[in-house]
Amino acid sequence: MNSNDSVGDLSYYGTYPCPVCRLGQIEPMTLMDAMSCQLCHHIFTANLEKQQLQMADRQPPLMWRWNGKAWTKAQVQGLEWNSGYWLVAAVFVLLPTTLVGLSAYAFPPLPGSPLSWFPQVWTGLAFVSHLALVVWLVLEFYQVSVGTHLRVRGQNLFGR
Ligand SMILES: [Zn+2]
Numbered sequence: 355m356n357s358n359d360s361v362g363d364l365s366y367y368g369t370y371p372c373p374v375c376r377l378g379q380i381e382p383m384t385l386m387d388a389m390s391c392q393l394c395h396h397i398f399t400a401n402l403e404k405q406q407l408q409m410a411d412r413q414p415p416l417m418w419r420w421n422g423k424a425w426t427k428a429q430v431q432g433l434e435w436n437s438g439y440w441l442v443a444a445v446f447v448l449l450p451t452t453l454v455g456l457s458a459y460a461f462p463p464l465p466g467s468p469l470s471w472f473p474q475v476w477t478g479l480a481f482v483s484h485l486a487l488v489v490w491l492v493l494e495f496y497q498v499s500v501g502t503h504l505r506v507r508g509q510n511l512f513g514r
Pocket residue numbers: 372373374375376377378379391392393394395396
């Protein structure tokens with residue numbers, strides 16, 4: 355593998371790192387306006403004008419933009435993981451935590467009582483559980499990338 359091959363504009367004549375498994379390289383397919391990865395065998399089509407790569411064998415397609423050296427973060431076509439989603443995620447995590455924390459603050463347990471630690475732990479649990487749910491959703495959103503990367507890496511580790 356020659357990493358110099360992958361610098362420059364996106365074209366159907368070069369080889370590029372595979373944005374899905376991040377271990378293989380994508381190469382042009384003979385007689386087709388498509389590219390494929392020799393490791394994970396996903397098929398891509400390129401939009402050279404926009405320097406975009408689109409995964410052809412997934413619905414809705416994942417999309418990457420080539421910046422001359424590397425791929426930008428994956429996007430599901432027609433659905434951008436934008437700041438609006440982050441706001442919803444932040445509210446989803448912070449609101450229950452704040453409510454639990456506030457009620458603990460408003461009705462504090464008697465100091466020294468056996469359960470005086472409970473409100474803090476409960477607030478922490480509310481935060482961690484909601485955060486875990488958001489992280490899981492984000493992973494699910496990029497599921498293809500994470501799953502394929504682990505599968506190909508596993509194949510490399512344990513032989514084929
Ligand atoms: Zn690949």
